[in-house]
Amino acid sequence: xxxxxxxxxxxxxxxxxxxxxxxxxxxxxxxxxxxxxxxxRRRAGAGIVVLVAIVVITALLIxxxxxxxxxxxxxxxxxxxxxxxxxxxxxxxxxxxxxxxxSVLAYTPFVRQGATRSRDVALTFDDGPGPYTPEVLSVxxxxxxxxxFFVIGKMLRYFGASTAREIRDGDVIGxxxxxxxxxxxxxxxxxxxxxxxxxxxxxxxxxxxxxxFRPPYGSFDATTLHELKAMHLLMVLWSVDTDDYRxxxxxxxxxxxxxxxxxGAIILxxxxxxxxxxxxxxxxxxxxxxxARGFNLVTVPQLLKDDPPPAGQPIPPNLSxx
Numbered sequence: 328x329x330x331x332x333x334x335x336x337x338x339x340x341x342x343x344x345x346x347x348x349x350x351x352x353x354x355x356x357x358x359x360x361x362x363x364x365x366x367x368r369r370r371a372g373a374g375i376v377v378l379v380a381i382v383v384i385t386a387l388l389i390x391x392x393x394x395x396x397x398x399x400x401x402x403x404x405x406x407x408x409x410x411x412x413x414x415x416x417x418x419x420x421x422x423x424x425x426x427x428x429x430s431v432l433a434y435t436p437f438v439r440q441g442a443t444r445s446r447d448v449a450l451t452f453d454d455g456p457g458p459y460t461p462e463v464l465s466v467x468x469x470x471x472x473x474x475x476f477f478v479i480g481k482m483l484r485y486f487g488a489s490t491a492r493e494i495r496d497g498d499v500i501g502x503x504x505x506x507x508x509x510x511x512x513x514x515x516x517x518x519x520x521x522x523x524x525x526x527x528x529x530x531x532x533x534x535x536x537x538x539x540f541r542p543p544y545g546s547f548d549a550t551t552l553h554e555l556k557a558m559h560l561l562m563v564l565w566s567v568d569t570d571d572y573r574x575x576x577x578x579x580x581x582x583x584x585x586x587x588x589x590x591g592a593i594i595l596x597x598x599x600x601x602x603x604x605x606x607x608x609x610x611x612x613x614x615x616x617x618x619a620r621g622f623n624l625v626t627v628p629q630l631l632k633d634d635p636p637p638a639g640q641p642i643p644p645n646l647s648x649x
Contacts, residue, residue, distance in 0.1 A: 417497060420497070421535055423632060424499070424626065424628030424629060424632060425535075425538055425628070426632075427628050427629075427631045427632035427635070428538045428539065428561050428628050428631060429538070429559070430631075430635065431561060431631050431635050431636065432538075432559065432561045434638040435636065435638060435640060436552050436555060436556060436561070436562055436642070437561070437562040437563070437564060437640075437642065437643070438561065438562075438563055438564065438593070438627075438631065438636050439563075439564035439565060439566050439593060439636075439643070440566040440589075440591045440592055440593050440636065441590070441591025441592075441593075441630050441631065441633070441634040441635065441636055442591055442634045442635060442636050442637055443589060443590040443591040443634070444590065444591070444634045445590055445591065445623070445630075445633045445634035446590050446621055446622050446623050447590065447591060447622070447623050447625045447629065447630045447633050447634055448588055448589075448590075448591075448592045448593075448594065448617055448622045448623065448624055448625070448630075449475055449592070449593045449594065449624075449625055449626060449627045449629075449630045450467075450472065450474050450475070450594050450596060450613075450614075450624060451474065451475045451476075451477065451501075451541070451563070451565065451593055451594060451595055451596065451627065452474055452475070452476045452477070452596050452597060452598040453477045453503060453541060453595065453596070453597050453598075453599075453600070454477075454479060454482075454503065454507070454572075454597050454598065454599040454600030455476055455477075455478055455479070455482060455486070455489065455490070455597075455598040455599035455600075456476075456478060456482050456483065456486035456487070456488075456489035456490050456493075456598070456599060457482060457486055457489075457598060457599025457600065457603070458486070458599070459598060459599060459602070459603035459604070459606075459607060460486060460489040460490075460598045460599055461489055461492070462603075462607045463598040463603065463606070463607055463610065464489065464492055464493065464496065464498075466607060466610045466611060466614075467496070467498070467610075468496060469611075470611070470614045470615075472614055472624045473496065473497050473498050473499070473624075473625065473626050473629075474493075474498050474499075474626065475498065475499045475501060475539070475563075475626045475627045475628075476490070476493050476498055476499070476500055476501065476598065477501040477502070477503035477539070477540075477541040477563075478490055478500055478501065478502070478503055478525065478529070479503050479504065479505070479506070479507050479525070479599075480504065480505035480506070480524050480525035480527075480528045480529075481505055481506050482599065483528045483529075483532070486599075487528075487532060490529070490532060490534070491532050491534075494532065494533070494534045494535075498626070499539065499626040499627060499628055500529055500534055500535070500537055501537050501538075501539035501540060501541055501563060501627075502522055502525045502526060502529075502537040502539065502540040502541075502560060503525065503540075503541050503543060504521040504522065504525055504542075504543055505520070505521045505522075505524035505525045505528075506521065507543045508521060508543060509543065509544055509546040510542050510543065510546050510547050510548070510551045511546045511547055511548040511550075511551065511645060512546070513550075514550075515550045515553070515554065518550055518551055518554050519554050519558075522540065522554060522555075522558055522560065523558070525537070526558075537560070538559065538560060538561060538628075539560065539561055539562075539563050539627060539628070540555055540560040540561065540562050540563065541562070541563050541564070542562065542646075544645075544646075545564065545645055545646025546645050547562065547645060548645075552642070563593065563627055564593070564643065564646060565593045565594065565595040565646075566587065566589075566591075566592045566593050566594075567583070567584060567587030567588065567592050567593065567594040567595060568583075568587075568595045569583045569584050569587075569594065569595060569596055569609075570583065571596050571597055571603075571605060571606045571609070572597045572600060572601055574601070574602060574605050575605075576605065577605050577608045577609045577612075580596075580605055580606060580609040580613075581609045581612045581613055581616075584596075584609070584613045584617075585613065585616055585617070588617055588620070588622060590622075590634070591630065591634055591636075593627065593630070594613075596610075
């Protein structure tokens with residue numbers, strides 16, 4: 328199924344038209360003495376020399392700017408808007424994030440964290456949408472944090488408004504299958520259907536086509552990887568598991584998130600699949616303390632854009648817990 332979004336690019340800046348020089352009308356001839364004629368000619372000659380010098384200097388400056396190559400600092404500045412520049416549009420942000428995911432997918436079928444060179448940390452949420460998702464979103468909105476939500480297709484029948492809200496907020500929506508099965512236990516056809524049906528539901532909400540996938544229960548096999556490659560989906564695992572789905576208590580969820588946090592970390596949380604009041608209560612403290620440690624809370628695509636993982640990592644086995 329083809330993507331539904333439109334790619335928006337800024338129009339190229341058009342050169343400002345240069346004004347035509349104003350030519351003063353000729354002065355009426357008057358009788359002048361030889362001395363005044365010489366003085367006038369000298370002044371006119373000096374004025375011409377100055378004008379020529381200005382034109383030459385201006386041409387040299389313009390030419391040097393056109394020939395100079397952009398410095399590394401200016402290249403970095405193009406990635407992040409300059410102070411006072413208009414922020415990127417949602418379509419531009421989406422295009423940049425999808426490009427980052429495609430770049431990583433070109434050399435690895437999965438990620439579990441970034442390369443640890445940046446201070447980015449990604450908060451991810453599984454099993455939604457559900458009855459507690461609006462409260463999770465309210466916390467993220469209050470703290471101006473964008474999350475990555477791995478959504479179950481069949482849950483959209485009942486709680487699709489929350490996923491629509493995530494899309495409006497600029498959160499990233501990933502594929503968590505249609506019905507949350509153990510993928511490794513399914514045939515190739517059934518695995519394909521689990522992936523495809525969820526994608527179709529997201530597109531029906533006018534959301535961008537998911538490019539990320541998280542396997543329920545951490546279950547996948549070679550068939551899963553083959554299907555993901557065919558559908559251009561990057562498998563996102565995790566480096567920190569809070570086990571919040573077990574409801575171990577708010578302090579425990581906070582402690583696990585903070586203990587496991589490191590540059591490039593991907594933290595696993597849940598917004599549905601059970602009672603999520605503890606997760607909701609733990610989120611403000613997790614966000615506040617991660618920021619106090621100097622971490623930037625970003626989406627998974629932004630993490631991959633800022634600090635992609637190295638190539639050549641071995642494929643991990645099935646992961647337990649979800």
